[in-house]
Amino acid sequence: MTDYEIHELMTCRVAAEVDNEGVTVMGSFTPLAYASYMLAKLTHAQDAYLVGFDAVGMAPVQLSFTGAEASAYKGAVCRWGMLTEINSIHLANHGGVEAVSSAQFDGSGAINLSAIGPFDAPKVRLPGGAGAAEVIKMYRKMVAYFGNHNPRTLVDKVQFVTGTRWKVGDRSREEAGLQPGPIVVVTNLAVLVKDDDDRPFRIESVHPGVDVQTVVDNTGFELEVPADVPTTAEPTQEQLDLLRNRIDPFGTVKFDFVSGRERLSYLKGILDAEWNRAAARLS
Amino acid sequence: MSSRTNGKVVPLENLGELVRDGESVAFGGGWFANHPMAAVRQLIRAGRTGIHAITVVGSVDMDLLAAAGTLGHLSFSMVTLEAFGLAPNVRKGIESGSLPFTEYTGLGLLIGLEAQGRGMPYLPYRGPFGSDIPGRYPEIYATTHCPFTGEQLTAVRALQPDVAIVHALRADAEGNAQWDGTSGPDVEMAKAAKRVIVTCEEVVDRQVIVDNAHMTKLPGYYVDAVIEAPFGAHPTSHVPRYAMDAWELMDYAAAASDPAAIAEYVAQIREETEEGYRARVLKDRDSVLSALVDAAELIEGAQA
Numbered sequence: 001m002t003d004y005e006i007h008e009l010m011t012c013r014v015a016a017e018v019d020n021e022g023v024t025v026m027g028s029f030t031p032l033a034y035a036s037y038m039l040a041k042l043t044h045a046q047d048a049y050l051v052g053f054d055a056v057g058m059a060p061v062q063l064s065f066t067g068a069e070a071s072a073y074k075g076a077v078c079r080w081g082m083l084t085e086i087n088s089i090h091l092a093n094h095g096g097v098e099a100v101s102s103a104q105f106d107g108s109g110a111i112n113l114s115a116i117g118p119f120d121a122p123k124v125r126l127p128g129g130a131g132a133a134e135v136i137k138m139y140r141k142m143v144a145y146f147g148n149h150n151p152r153t154l155v156d157k158v159q160f161v162t163g164t165r166w167k168v169g170d171r172s173r174e175e176a177g178l179q180p181g182p183i184v185v186v187t188n189l190a191v192l193v194k195d196d197d198d199r200p201f202r203i204e205s206v207h208p209g210v211d212v213q214t215v216v217d218n219t220g221f222e223l224e225v226p227a228d229v230p231t232t233a234e235p236t237q238e239q240l241d242l243l244r245n246r247i248d249p250f251g252t253v254k255f256d257f258v259s260g261r262e263r264l265s266y267l268k269g270i271l272d273a274e275w276n277r278a279a280a281r282l283s
Numbered sequence: 284m285s286s287r288t289n290g291k292v293v294p295l296e297n298l299g300e301l302v303r304d305g306e307s308v309a310f311g312g313g314w315f316a317n318h319p320m321a322a323v324r325q326l327i328r329a330g331r332t333g334i335h336a337i338t339v340v341g342s343v344d345m346d347l348l349a350a351a352g353t354l355g356h357l358s359f360s361m362v363t364l365e366a367f368g369l370a371p372n373v374r375k376g377i378e379s380g381s382l383p384f385t386e387y388t389g390l391g392l393l394i395g396l397e398a399q400g401r402g403m404p405y406l407p408y409r410g411p412f413g414s415d416i417p418g419r420y421p422e423i424y425a426t427t428h429c430p431f432t433g434e435q436l437t438a439v440r441a442l443q444p445d446v447a448i449v450h451a452l453r454a455d456a457e458g459n460a461q462w463d464g465t466s467g468p469d470v471e472m473a474k475a476a477k478r479v480i481v482t483c484e485e486v487v488d489r490q491v492i493v494d495n496a497h498m499t500k501l502p503g504y505y506v507d508a509v510i511e512a513p514f515g516a517h518p519t520s521h522v523p524r525y526a527m528d529a530w531e532l533m534d535y536a537a538a539a540s541d542p543a544a545i546a547e548y549v550a551q552i553r554e555e556t557e558e559g560y561r562a563r564v565l566k567d568r569d570s571v572l573s574a575l576v577d578a579a580e581l582i583e584g585a586q587a
Contacts, residue, residue: 059582
């Protein structure tokens, strides 16, 4: 067995959903999603068509907080703006895979990125969904990832529906003019899949060392539990080498898994490394 | 003849006279990229109040305006400080009820701007069905049907900002404006607004624009004022000139959640000129912020 950390297993599992069909627009710099797309592009999905910021058809880039945007443009074949992107990709049914995260997620596939508590006078005002409301409905695959699988995040019903898959089963999606494809949820405990309007999410696999009951106990919505639940594939040495040495040498993905007081110092460490590399070019 | 003799070119100090209290203002840029931050700072210096800001994916621009008391209303689809957390002053304003807001879906906001830019009262699309957002705003979102097939669609009412402020790489005196990297929603905002202010890294002669005509995203007939503002997107990025200043953003985020510290941060901006801001914040760091763009790497040998 190779030594790996949970964010690396999650990155590999999200990457497995990325294929050569359709276009993926990456939006905000979300390190785990970015790393997954790059890993897919360097391994099994070399023709995956990626858009980062307004850079269309970008080459695989090394992840960094300050450089992700600039590197996206360096290898891209086209520079659009937001409206051309939504008209040409999202609304024209070219969207492939979209990996999102949210404050709340429920058993119907709805996400809440708007508010905890009353919408008009919230206890916590969240950032808002940007294009997620439309994107998770229209893209062929919806992938949601959560670094902390618990019943406060994976809830029975979100308090506010910022967006939802709307139709889930392949047939009902096609009848509604949408691309057929599943909802895949990747957490720090398990992989959950929903591909039928009338059936709940089922546990597709549990990660090594996690038992099924732990997953059920930490999920706020109903789960279908197959008689035999396999174990999620562990990252291979090749995947780990790519992630650690070529895709994410600064460790940006792990930042989202560092909690509390260590978070700021971890971020400062990454930024120092980025600064030093850039400053070295000037001397 | 210098291009600066044209009446559209004005100094940043005049910005406060081009935007009136209570007007709706669309701010360009997205994520931590290319927000018109020099203009944001100048509106604060000018003491503008009651501004109805419109942003697609806002960040430090909206939070700073909220902290300075400039905003009367915020229309947005997302405002976030990403790795640095939620936007504390936007969050506080909405949670306390002191900042009225309209939350759009991302595509809905762009389509509202597009409708206005095309002279349409609304545009239909296959909307965010199942989202709770449209039902909150019947004056913006409606259900309509395709006249040919009967398919249910979402209609978004045209959105016309009084002013759009966008930050370009360069513009000439006629307002012909070019972007190289991230332009985000800038062009749609400019086409929808009654008046357009372009801030830019540099004002250039028309011939520079002509020589790079493929980079012109906004022709001058849309543009009312051109303002030269070097490092005008700082601390957000303006690729390919400079990367985002994560260090200043980290300092901002730390100050933003502390009422005394953010009051001091805003007071500092109010009492200095934009030139003073650059001297204070950039010090000799401008070359490293530019070098970060060069240092950003592709993964060698990988297929595009």
